[in-house]
Amino acid sequence: MSIKGNFIYSTILTFSTYLVPLMVFPYISRILGVDCIGAIDTIDNIIDYCILFSMMGMSTLGIREIAKYKNDKKRLQETFNNLFWLNAISTIVVFFFLIVATISIPILQQRVVLLTIGTFKLFANLFWIEWFYRGLEDFKYITIRSVIVRLLFIVSVFVFIKEKSDFTLYYILFVSIVIINAICNWTYKRNKVSLRFKHIALKAYAKPFIILGVFAMLSAIYTKLSIPVLSFTCGDTEAGYYATATRMYQVVIALISSLISVLIPRMSVLIRESNYTEISHLFELAFKMLFFISLPIIWYVEFLAPDIIAIFAGNEFVQAAIPMRIVIFLVLIIGSEQIYIMQLLIPLNKDKIVAVAGLCGVITWAILSTILVPLLHGIGTSIVWIATESVVLLIAIYYIKKTMGYHYPWKLFFLSCLESIPYAIMGGSLLLLVGQTYLRAVLITISFIIYSIFLWHKKKILAQ
Numbered sequence: 001m002s003i004k005g006n007f008i009y010s011t012i013l014t015f016s017t018y019l020v021p022l023m024v025f026p027y028i029s030r031i032l033g034v035d036c037i038g039a040i041d042t043i044d045n046i047i048d049y050c051i052l053f054s055m056m057g058m059s060t061l062g063i064r065e066i067a068k069y070k071n072d073k074k075r076l077q078e079t080f081n082n083l084f085w086l087n088a089i090s091t092i093v094v095f096f097f098l099i100v101a102t103i104s105i106p107i108l109q110q111r112v113v114l115l116t117i118g119t120f121k122l123f124a125n126l127f128w129i130e131w132f133y134r135g136l137e138d139f140k141y142i143t144i145r146s147v148i149v150r151l152l153f154i155v156s157v158f159v160f161i162k163e164k165s166d167f168t169l170y171y172i173l174f175v176s177i178v179i180i181n182a183i184c185n186w187t188y189k190r191n192k193v194s195l196r197f198k199h200i201a202l203k204a205y206a207k208p209f210i211i212l213g214v215f216a217m218l219s220a221i222y223t224k225l226s227i228p229v230l231s232f233t234c235g236d237t238e239a240g241y242y243a244t245a246t247r248m249y250q251v252v253i254a255l256i257s258s259l260i261s262v263l264i265p266r267m268s269v270l271i272r273e274s275n276y277t278e279i280s281h282l283f284e285l286a287f288k289m290l291f292f293i294s295l296p297i298i299w300y301v302e303f304l305a306p307d308i309i310a311i312f313a314g315n316e317f318v319q320a321a322i323p324m325r326i327v328i329f330l331v332l333i334i335g336s337e338q339i340y341i342m343q344l345l346i347p348l349n350k351d352k353i354v355a356v357a358g359l360c361g362v363i364t365w366a367i368l369s370t371i372l373v374p375l376l377h378g379i380g381t382s383i384v385w386i387a388t389e390s391v392v393l394l395i396a397i398y399y400i401k402k403t404m405g406y407h408y409p410w411k412l413f414f415l416s417c418l419e420s421i422p423y424a425i426m427g428g429s430l431l432l433l434v435g436q437t438y439l440r441a442v443l444i445t446i447s448f449i450i451y452s453i454f455l456w457h458k459k460k461i462l463a464q
Contacts, residue, residue: 009139009140009142009143010139010143012143012147013139013142013143013146013147016143016146016147016150017146017150020150020151020153020154021174021247023154024153024154024157024158025244025247025312025313026311026312026313026314027157027158027161028157028161028170029244029312029313029314029316029317030314031161031162031163031164031166032161032164032166032167032170033164033316034236034237034240034241034316034317035236035237035240036164036167037240037243037244038231038235038236038237038238038239038240038243039111039114039167039236040114040167040170040171040174041227041239041240041243042111042227042228042231042236042239043111043114043115043118043171044118044171044174045225045227045228046108046115046118046228047115047118047119047121047122048220049220049225050094050095050098050118050122051121051122051125052216052217052220053090053094053097053213053217054087054090054091054093054094054095054122054125054126055087055090055125055213055216056087056090056209056210056212056213056216056217057208057209057210057211057212057213057214057215057216057351058083058086058087058131058209058213059130059131059216060212060216060342060346061083061131061205061208061209061212062083062129062131062132062134062135063131063134063135064135064346064347065079065083065135065205066079066080066083066131066132066134066135066136067135067136067137067266068272070135070136070137076192076193077193077194077196078199078201080132080193081193081195081196081199081200082200082201082202082204082205083131083205084129084195085200085202086202086205086206086209087126088126089202090209090213091122091123091125091126094122095119095122095123098115098119098122102115107232113168114168114171117168117171117172117175118171118175120175120178120179121175121178121179124175124178124179124181124182125178125182126182127182127183127185127186128178128181128182128185129185129186129189130142130185132185132189132193133185136192141188145181145184145185145188146181149177149180149181149184150177152180153173153174153176153177156173156176157170157173160173161173208349208351211351211352211354211355212346212351212354212355214355214358214359215351215354215355215357215358216358217358218355218358218359218361218362219358219361219392221362221365221366222361222362222364222365222384222385222388222389223385226242226369226381226384226385227239227242227243229369229373229381230242230373230377230378230381233373233374234373234374234377234378238377238378240317241317241319241320241323241378242320242323242377242378242381242382244309244313244317244320244324245309245320245321245322245323245324245327245378245382246323246324246327247312249324249327249328249330249331252293252294252297252328252331253330253331253334253335266282267279267282267343267344267347270282270347271347271348279344280406282343283339283343283344283406284409284412286339286343287336287339287409287412287413288412288416290332290335290336290339291332291412291413291416292416292452292455292456293331293335294331294332294335295332295416295417295419295420295423296420296423296448296451296452297328297331298328298329298331298332299420299423299424299427299448300423300427300444300445300448301324301325301328302325302328302427303427303428303430303431303444304427304431304440304441304444305321305322305324305325305328306318306321307437307440307441308324308441309321309324310437311437311438311441319378320378322378322379322382323378323379323381323382326379326382326383326386327382327385327386329386330385330386330389333386333389333390333393334389334393336393336397336408337389337392337393337396340393340396340397340400341354341357341392341396344400344404344406345396345399345400350399353395353396353399356395357391357392357395357396358392360391360392360395361388361389361391361392362388364387364388364391365384365385365388368383368384368387368388369381369384372384419455422451423448423451426444426447426448426451427444427447427448430443430444430447431444
């Protein structure tokens with residue numbers, strides 16, 4: 001399938017993954033309240049962090065290695081088998097440490113029910129094997145399956161979640177998304193590979209698995225652990241505000257990530273063939289897409305952050321507006337970072353450089369969190385995240401410039417900023433002229449969509 005087709009399916013997949021929770025959030029936030037939302041997000045972030053430990057570098061290593069051998073049935077079978085058992089061992093180790101942590105840490109003991117539910121998500125993730133299908137570029141299957149499961153989730157939430165005491169049931173339904181997807185993926189893979197218990201050779205994959213895993217874990221310290229740290233430092237209420245502020249960012253950055261993940265298998269093949277002309281073309285194409293998506297989103301959130309919070313979460317969450325306005329700049333920063341790391345450094349097997357960048361990010365996060373989070377709470381957490389990701393991006397830019405001669409596309413960035421000025425004019429004018437919250441949000445949304453469609457047809461990005 002072409003990059004265009006893969007990107008379309010991957011975009012639908014991304015929206016189904018992140019928009020579905022966003023669609024039910026206005027209902028859930030009013031039923032469960034800020035404290036329950038904060039508690040669930042805190043535990044789910046801990047479980048997600050455990051999943052990152054269990055996956056190590058599998059998300060990127062798996063895509064890269066499967067893409068290499070997708071046309072060689074024998075090597076594909078061997079690669080899948082080795083990668084799966086490597087992932088299984090790490091999952092069991094992480095589960096053991098989670099049990100020890102739950103027994104040893106009093107605050108986790110108070111939330112043992114939610115942690116138990118989250119454990120099913122941890123094990124289901126092992127059998128999800130999304131990396132296998134992405135390596136094969138089988139985005140059509142992934143998308144159809146995911147959309148169906150998430151539609152069932154929406155229906156279940158509105159049918160079963162009726163009062164605040166249903167917060168445990170809500171988390172069960174949320175975890176069920178992963179479980180059902182895992183069952184579907186594991187069953188479907190029989191047409192392509194099988195799981196074998198002999199001729200297992202883990203040595204060749206262990207080193208990149210660990211090195212890429214180090215980067216994943218280091219990155220997760222300042223992404224997944226930010227909410228638990230804020231919760232333990234300032235309380236569940238502050239964590240609830242911050243979690244709400246990051247929801248729209250998660251949808252947008254996931255959309256951008258879908259483009260990058262589509263390009264990884266193709267870039268692995270091009271680098272193997274030393275086709276640097278096409279590599280340079282895809283590098284520029286990725287930035288055109290990034291700027292096209294990120295700049296209007298940043299304008300949109302800067303104008304409408306309080307309205308977005310009021311509409312989707314209610315006035316109880318109004319303090320999330322300022323963190324949302326700060327965090328949304330991560331769309332541009334992390335988007336650039338992913339192009340450099342996921343599209344270039346990882347396919348080039350520069351795993352150690354990736355790990356070093358992650359370590360520098362963690363050091364930055366640790367120092368600034370100690371200073372800013374107790375003082376500024378959610379706002380401090382947002383500022384720390386911006387600074388941390390900026391450090392990682394600068395290291396990646398420096399290395400790629402030094403080794404490949406690729407510069408950050410500043411000219412393209414400034415031209416894109418000029419093209420985004422109409423967003424600022426439309427948004428600012430409507431913000432001043434329209435006083436009603438819902439009407440203002442609708443008008444700004446429509447005007448942004450119309451201008452985006454105009455730019456899309458003018459630039460014809462995917463046609464390139």
